[in-house]
Amino acid sequence: MSSKGKHVVPSGGKWSIREAGSSRASRTFTTEDEAVEAAKKIARIEGATLYIHGKDGLIRNRRSYANDLLPAKK
Incomplete structure (x- = not known):
């Protein structure tokens, strides 16, 4: 399984998670x-x-x- 990188970035005084290549945050903290x-x-x-x-x-x-991929649950 290959996935895009995840980025933790500053966002207007908060912190967001963004997927590589995306301009929108998936979550903000x-x-x-x-x-x-x-x-x-x-x-x-x-x-x-x-x-x-x-x-x-x-x-x-x-x-x-x-x-470090987690094994699939059986």
Whole structure:
């Protein structure tokens, strides 16, 4: 399963999760920590790469979950 990267980005005083190539947020959070934790879960499930941006918009951290795919429930 291949998935687009997930980006945690600043958004008007809040923090959003966006899929690579999308201009719209899939979810928005009050704090960066909340957004990062939610994005980690999504990236792990989808086997995606997570990009965490700083307040300046530049990527400051990257983590690949491509090998961490959760097994399908039986």
